[in-house]
Amino acid sequence: MREKIQKIRENFELEFRQFQEIDFLRLSLSDAEGLMRNLQEFKAKHTGKKSEIAEAKKLIKEIPPEERAEFGRSVQEAERQMLSLIQEAEKRLKDFIAETKIRRETLDVTIPGFRWRTGHLHPITILRQKIEDIFVSMGYAVEDDREIENDYYNFDALNIPEGHPAREAQDTFYTTKGLALRSQTSTVQIRAMERRGVPIRIIAPGKVFRNDTPDPTHVPMFHQVEGLCVDKGISMAHLKGTVAEWLRRLFGKETKIRMRPSYFPFTEPSAEFDCSCFKCSGTGIFQDEKCRPCKGTGWIELGGCGMVHPNVLKNCGVNPEIYSGFAFGFGLERMCAMLYSIDDIRLMFENDIRFLRQFR
Amino acid sequence: MNISYNWLKDLIEIELSPYELAEKLTNAGLAVDSVERFGDDYVLVFDLTSNRSDCLSHLGIAREVKALTGKELKLSYNDPEVASARTETADNLETKLNASPCGLVTIEAPDLCYRFTARIIKNVKVEKSPEWLIRRLEAVGERAINNIADITNYVMHELGQPMHAFDLDKLTENRIVVRRARKGEKIKTLDEVERNLDETMLAICDAEKPVAVAGIMGGFHSGISENTKNVLLEVAYFDRNSIRQTSRKLKLSTEASYRFERGVDIENLIRASDRATELICEIAGGEADAFVDVYPTKRSELAVSLRPQKIKTLLGYDVEVEEIKRILSLLGFKLKDEFSNGLSFVVPSWRHDVSIEEDLVEEIARILGYDRIQEEIPPSFGAGEYQPSEERKRNLRKTLANMGFDEAISYSFIDASHDARFEIVPNLVNENLQEKFITLMDSIIEGAVRMRPTLLSGLLDAVRTNFNRGERNLKLFEIGRVFAAFDDKEGAFPIERELFAMVITGGLMLEGRALPTREVDFYDLKGALEASFEALQLPFCEFVEKDIKHLRKGQSALVKVGGKEVGYIGRLSDGISEIYKFRQPVFVAEVDLQTLLEFEPVKPIYQPLPIYPSIIRDTAFLVKGNVNFAQIKESLEKEAFQNLSKIEFVELYQGKELAGDERSLTIRFEFRSNEKTLTEEEAEESHNRIVEFLEEKFGIRKRF
Secondary structure (H helix, E strand, O other), rough: HHHHHHHHHHHHHHHHHHHHOOHHHOOHHHHHHHHHHHHHHHHHHHHHHOOHHHHHHHHEEEEEHHHHHHHHHHHHHHHHHHHHHHHHHHHHHHHHHHHHHHHHOOOOEEEEEEOOOOOOHHHHHHHHHHHHHHHHHHOOEEEEOOEEHHHHHHOOOOOOOOOHHHHHHHHOOEEEEOOOOOOOHHHHHHHHHHOOOOEEEEEEEEEOOOOOOOOOOOOOOEEEEEEEEEEEEOOOHHHHHHHHHHHHHHHOOOEEEEEEEEEEOOOEEEEEEEEEEEOOOOEEOOOOOOOOOOOOOOOEEEEEEEEOHHHHHHHHHOOOOOOOEEEEEEEEEEEHHHHOOOHHHHHHOOOOOHHHHOOO | OOEEEEHHHEEEEOOOOOOHHHHHHHHOOOEEEEEEEOOOOOEEEEEEOOOOOHHOOHHHHHHHHHHHOOOOOOOOOOHHHHHHHHHHHHOOOOOOOOOOOOOEEEEEEOOOOEEEEEEEEOOOOOOOHHHHHHHHHOOOOOOOOOOOHHHHHHHHHHOOOOOOOEEEEOOHHHOOOEEEEEOEEEEEEEEEEEOOOOOOOEEEOOOOOEEEOOOOEEEEOOOOOOOOOOOOEEEEEEEEHHHHHHHHOOOOHHHHHHHHHHOOOOHHHHHHHHHHHHHHOOOOOOEEEEEEEOOOOOOOOEEEEEOOOHHHHOOOOOHHHHHHHHHHHHHOEEEEEEOOOOEEEOOOOOOOOOOOOHHHHHHHHHHHOOHOOOOOOOOOOOOOEEOOHHHHHHHHHHHHHHHEEEEOOOOOEHHHOOOOOOOOOOOOOOOOOOOEEEEOOOOOOOOOOOOOOOOHHHHHHHHHHHHHOOOOOEEEEEEEEEEOOOOOOOOOEEEEEEEEEEEEEOOOOOOOOOOOEEEEEEHHHHHHHHHHHHHOOOOOOOEEEEEOOOOEEEEEEEEEOOOOEEEEEEEHOOOOOOOOOOOOOEEEEEEEEEHHHHOOOOOOOOOOOOOOOOEEEEEEEEEEEOOOHHHHHHHHHHOOOOOOEEEEEEEOOOOOOOOOOOEEEEEEEEOOOOOOOOHHHHHHHHHHHHHHHHHHOOOOOOOO
């Protein structure tokens, strides 16, 4: 009997060698899976119900009673040892398979996620919307009107009579029918006052046109925002406060503004308004060098403003002895260029997607 | 305009450095662009506003310095009042008539020449100017010519008065006639260009012919030469409009015309003439001879009143009456009257820009400095308002950006050659008009004289630009106005309408990944357009197959929203692609946004959720020729089959096993009852009826 068990063990060990001497370094996943399947078969063969060891167990009846206990122990011992060897091999293979699979399915988590390319609004739109939001929250109505105007609205009503140097200086586009492409959004001041009367608070963003040769700081079509506030008792202090307020909301709390005397036919007194440079915070120096946007002055010129000229009020049927008001205007392209450090505003109308995609 | 710091110091005491001075002047409204070193001098480069012609000289700036610092002017020569007192008794003075008694000067056009002075200076020696004079002229950017010409230039820069020196012996009959040019008269000006004059132009003539274009440029033949012995010095005042118009007509702008058309000081002529005479005698060794002053069109004195209350109203702060008087008197305004509630001031003859109370307020404000103005917010007023369509337009833009469209803005003027290429959106162009479009007289951009009736040309230009720069996968949109004639009448405002257009081409791109997932097609653009309509909350839209001028046959459609024709969509025609040199399909759509925004936004209405489950049948039909999905869907909806709750498109397939014009159209039918759970048999029965119906109506056969 003992020999028989010995024989079984020897047969087992001989066949088991293939599972014991696996060269895991050279083993492929599919070979490992094959071996795993073989191991299952092997397990069934050597430890299953029809295995030799199972057969051997049945022989216990033929063993003399006094030897039965010992026989039983040795059979069980042999069975236990074989099973344990198999289980060890099983674990080794299983671990190998699991590890290989993980290694194989490991992702490069740095690859871009799957999403459709998104588009971008034009920087002028982005800025216009921000400015509209600020003014609407300050009680202003957004107005717009014709882009093709007649000389009355483009010039005369704005106190720019024929022969006025300002009328000459602006290279106005004219249609063959004698109409003008509006050269400033101030035209909307007149239209809106005619329509709404006073008191009035409006801003008017829109396109304007000047027959200027395109260069890095000039384009024949650009966008302006015009602001107008007419009421009883409106003063230049209100103008300054309003301009300062919206610029602080747009550029940040620390923004300072200043006004310098200037000249526009439709305002009196008139002023240019500047804000402290948002790059160098008004110091004129950025990273130990002369600040570029403000040319080292600490100030950025933004636009023109002033108290609405009495002739303009009269032209709209408003009595300047009762009402006063302020107006201001500025170019969006210029502000955009300053805000994003764009050195050539012609880029705004080329629609190069490499440009457009830089703005959100 | 350039101002020499040292020269300015000759006219007024200055304790400020050139840089401090520049800042002070800038803050008073005389913008100094830069301060530049010039040897032992500094040059202040001004960018003056067009109203301040009085500041186009060292005297003008000195007057401003006086107002800002309180220092007195120190002119080494006569002031105007002294000068006129002298000439009143001297020589052949006659200011009442249009001509001097001796006939030296005759003004035939006193409406264009208000005043004319002439001084004869004899026995001059024309040569190079002394070094100091040349340096001064160089500092202000003038080139030295000869001593006589240089002195006239010098005095212009010093006192602001342009003047001209004639060679007296070259003037026929040695006299001057100021008159309108005659038709056909010509003059060769100092720049040696022959110029044609007309009756609107003022000419300075001798007894026979024009010898100068008044206020603009002298004649070549009567000019100062090396041989000149005797000089006639003209110092005059001309009508501003006349000079401006002549200068525009002749396309000739000079330092003189620049000043005359903006306005010089008519009361400054004698002083300027005297100053030049003094310098000519000193430098060119001449002897002052006869002087005449013909002044037929007198300047009327202008007085403007000012109420201190107005200052408070406009500036928001009070200024004491004494302070008002002090500031205005420093600026040369003379107090004329004092009322209970205000003052009245005489405007100095050099200030053409001051005529109303507000102008005086500005004078006070700028001398006190705009820093003095406080920051205040006006009392609150009411709620703000967006443009009524703004919310929907923002939705539209956001939706488009989320779908990968970049926003373009193109110029509103395009080449007129585009007119015939594109079909313009419905109901924009009035076909009955002779001129349907809006045209510009001229444009700075070559050929771009047409106000665009379509956004497509701009978007296609953008496509070309991007192709040229190596970007082939594009999705662009633009929202903007287009233009068309309203009617033929002169001065009639044109139609301005806001449109919305899209273009797509190339592959469908993922963010951060180099290769497209696939190439775009018609349905990608259609989907984007449908999503846009949804963002605008529009009623139902339809796409009707139609041939469109700029689109490829078989891939183009008319777009209708709520039954209205609003635009077109499709693949760009091969013809236009060829013009643009596009070598890949380009899809475009353009719709009338303004018309779309006239639809009330469609508000969702809640539908009760279904209670009973549905049964689905996907069926493929063999479709031929001109039968399309919309027809099938519409007819089924009209028939109202029992329990048919939904018809959905699944797929359209064109394969080798199908004949040329045959397609396999798979449609999903959903059956549902609101009363009970349907049985398979009930659904099957409805489905069979539908298949029969379609076979009968359209002759289409079920494949599987």
